[in-house]
Amino acid sequence: MRRAAQFAFVMLTFAVGVSKAMSADVQNFAAVERGRYLAAAADCGSCHTVPGSDHPFSGGRPIETPFGVLVAPNITPDRETGIGAWTDEEFDAAARKGMRRDGKRLYPAMPFPYFARMTQEDVKDIRAYLSTVEPVHNSVAANQLPFPLNQRMAMTVWDKLYFKPGEFMEQRNKSKQWNRGAYLVEGPGHCGACHTPKTVLGGDKSDKPLQGYTLQGWVAPDITSGQGPLAEWSADDLAQYLKTGHNRFAAAAGLMGEVVELSTSRLSDDDTKAMAAYLKDVSGPKAAADSSADAHVMAAGGAIYQDLCSACHKSDGSGVPNLIPNLAHAATVNTGDPTTVLRVILQGAQSVATDKEPTGPAMPAFGWQLNDVQVAAVATYVRNHWGKAPPVSADQAKKERAALDARTN
Ligand code: HEC
Ligand code: HEC
Ligand code: HEC
Missing domain, CATH: 1.10.760 (Cytochrome Bc1 Complex; Chain D, domain 2)
Known part of the structure; x- marks a missing residue:
């Protein structure tokens, strides 16, 4: 009788132990899945992974900033070169306060001023997910900025000016x-x-x-x-x-x-x-004032357009829905700054392929075929024929060509 009672007791504690462990696992699984989703929403992988690499989050990708290049660190659970040895508090301080483990400040190339809007639990779950990825041994020297920008002290001033800590607050009068x-x-x-x-x-x-x-x-x-x-x-x-x-x-x-x-x-x-x-629901400024372009430039640009562009974008600029953009309505075309239009004409472009639409259509480069005057003319045409965006000069085309060359070489 005693043995039976003992046995029952042992079985009971065993069962309680198992179900506790199971519910801890279930909880942990839920946290990891929530963290995986939030890490995608926050795009942590894009900066912290070298494009095309098989080692997600292992760092090494250069991030171009107006001040120079920073390199994103390794955030895999490797204990020596990643964040495996960090506590959850240290991770939270980096993600939401821009604080490094050594107490120095992170540069805002790491978007912590935005991540500050997340809750502590969100960030903890991202950590839980990151703890499940393959640890990769890869040391990264993040800060390759020139003096004096390489001095992290300067960031203390930046934070005072621009960093507003504080989680996102729901607005009660909104849905x-x-x-x-x-x-x-x-x-x-x-x-x-x-x-x-x-x-x-x-x-x-x-x-x-x-x-x-x-x-x-x-x-x-x-x-x-x-x-x-x-x-x-x-x-x-x-x-x-x-x-x-x-x-x-x-x-x-x-x-x-x-x-x-x-x-x-x-x-x-x-x-x-x-x-x-x-x-x-976010309101913005009114569209830029109308401006018109030189008739000769428009005629030259129109001729180049019919010749090289209309096969895809159609004579009326309407393109092909969901495949080839409608130039008459594209925000990147009808905007004050012609950088994207020039870049796309000079260098071509590959639009993104997603699971829902697996073939990303591409546009060929025309930089080798058109000189700066011609590039400026066709850019002016697409911007000013349907919309009223300001004309583009050959000088702007030349500058953009040089900037692109500098970036690819
Ligand atoms: C836009 C690019 C970008 C995105 C997106 C980004 N990071 Fe970073 N992250 C960086 C850069 C660059 C640094 C290094 C900054 C520095 O050295 O001051 C950094 C630093 C860090 C650090 C400090 C590492 C160390 O060794 O000091 C952690 C932790 C981190 N990021 C985690 C994350 C997480 C988690 C996410 C997603 C929630 C994320 N990052 C998204 C660019 C990015
Ligand atoms: C072979 C087909 C093809 C030809 C020819 C072509 N394009 Fe494109 N174009 C595309 C595709 C596809 C895209 C979308 C890819 C992308 O967004 O990068 C695009 C994108 C663009 C964009 C960016 C629109 C946006 O939404 O940001 C501009 C501007 C543009 N083309 C202008 C031109 C001009 C000017 C010419 C002629 C010099 C031209 N294209 C010739 C296929 C073509
Ligand atoms: C790393 C920089 C970057 C981030 C982060 C980013 N965008 Fe963009 N976004 C761009 C650029 C550059 C374009 C122009 C794309 C092109 O030329 O095809 C763009 C275009 C767009 C457009 C289309 C505008 C048009 O008229 O063609 C929308 C909408 C948009 N972004 C929304 C968002 C939203 C919402 C987020 C946050 C979830 C976001 N973007 C985050 C750089 C960014």
């Missing part, structure tokens, strides 16, 4: 969907890192959120809904672009192609719709 979208755009999505104009010190102009900025040779257009380039896009157009990289107006290439591929296309439909609903 749940709006708040979810605002959280994703302002927090993990760090959309403003590229789309918000910057001061000379590289801080966000907080009075002009999401109103457009040019970086690394790309125009990240105004994505407010106001009367800017996205005024005609519906919330569904926006959600479709974020999910697939294409819609009836535009195709995502370059930096945004990468954001779509690695981040927004991996989010749920509810989340891309929430971001779209929020963006439709």
Whole structure:
């Protein structure tokens, strides 16, 4: 009898132990999956992985900033060269406060000013997920900036000017969907890192959120809904672009192609719709004043366009929905800054392929075939024939060609 009772007791404690361990596993599994999703929303992998490498998060990718190049560190769980030996608190301080493990400041090339909007639990779950990836031994010397910018002390001043700590606060008078979208755009999505104009010190102009900025040779257009380039896009157009990289107006290439591929296309439909609903509610400035171009330049540009471009983009600029962008409606074309248009004409472009739309159509380069005057003429034509964006000079074409050469050599 006693033995039977003992046996029952042992079995009972065993069962309780198993179910405790199981529920810890289930909890941990849920945290890891939530962390995986948030890491995609925050696009941690894009900067912290060398493109094409088989070792995600192992660092080494150079990040071009207005001040020089920084290299993203190894954030795999390797204890020596990654973050395996870090506590959760140290990880949280890096992600949300821009604080390194040695107490020095991180440069904002790591988008911590946005990640600060995440909750402690969000960041803890990202850590839980990162702890499950393959540890890779890879030492990275992150800071390759020239003196005096390589002095991290300077960042203390930057933080005072531009860093506003504090988690995202829900706005009670807005819907749940709006708040979810605002959280994703302002927090993990760090959309403003590229789309918000910057001061000379590289801080966000907080009075002009999401109103457009040019970086690394790309125009990240105004994505407010106001009367800017996205005024005609519906919330569904926006959600479709974020999910697939294409819609009836535009195709995502370059930096945004990468954001779509690695981040927004991996989010749920509810989340891309929430971001779209929020963006439709962010108002922006009115479109730039109309300006017209020289008739001779327009005639020359029009002739080049019919010859080299109309086969794909059509004579009326309308392109092919979801495949070839509609130049008459593309924000990157009809905007003050011609950088993207020049870049695409000179260098060609490959739009992004996502699971939903596996073939990313490409545009050939014309830089080898057209001289600066011709490039400027056709760029002026596409910008000024359907829209009213200012003309482009041969000098601007020459500068953009030199900048592209510098970047590829
Ligand atoms: C836009 C590029 C970019 C994105 C996106 C990005 N990082 Fe970083 N991260 C960097 C760069 C660059 C540094 C180094 C900055 C420095 O040296 O001051 C860095 C530093 C770090 C560090 C400090 C590592 C160390 O050894 O000091 C951690 C931890 C980190 N990132 C985690 C993350 C996580 C987690 C995410 C996603 C939530 C993320 N990063 C997204 C660019 C990025
Ligand atoms: C790394 C920089 C970067 C980040 C981060 C980024 N974008 Fe972009 N975005 C761009 C660039 C550059 C373009 C222009 C793309 C092109 O030329 O094909 C663009 C284009 C867009 C467009 C299309 C505009 C048009 O009219 O063609 C939308 C919408 C957009 N981004 C939304 C977002 C949202 C929402 C986020 C945050 C989840 C985001 N972007 C994050 C750089 C970025
Ligand atoms: C073989 C077909 C093809 C030809 C020819 C072609 N394009 Fe394109 N073009 C594309 C595709 C596909 C894209 C979308 C890829 C991308 O966004 O990078 C594109 C994108 C663009 C964009 C960027 C639009 C946006 O939404 O950001 C501009 C501007 C452009 N083309 C202008 C031209 C001009 C000017 C010519 C002639 C000199 C030309 N294209 C010739 C296929 C073509």
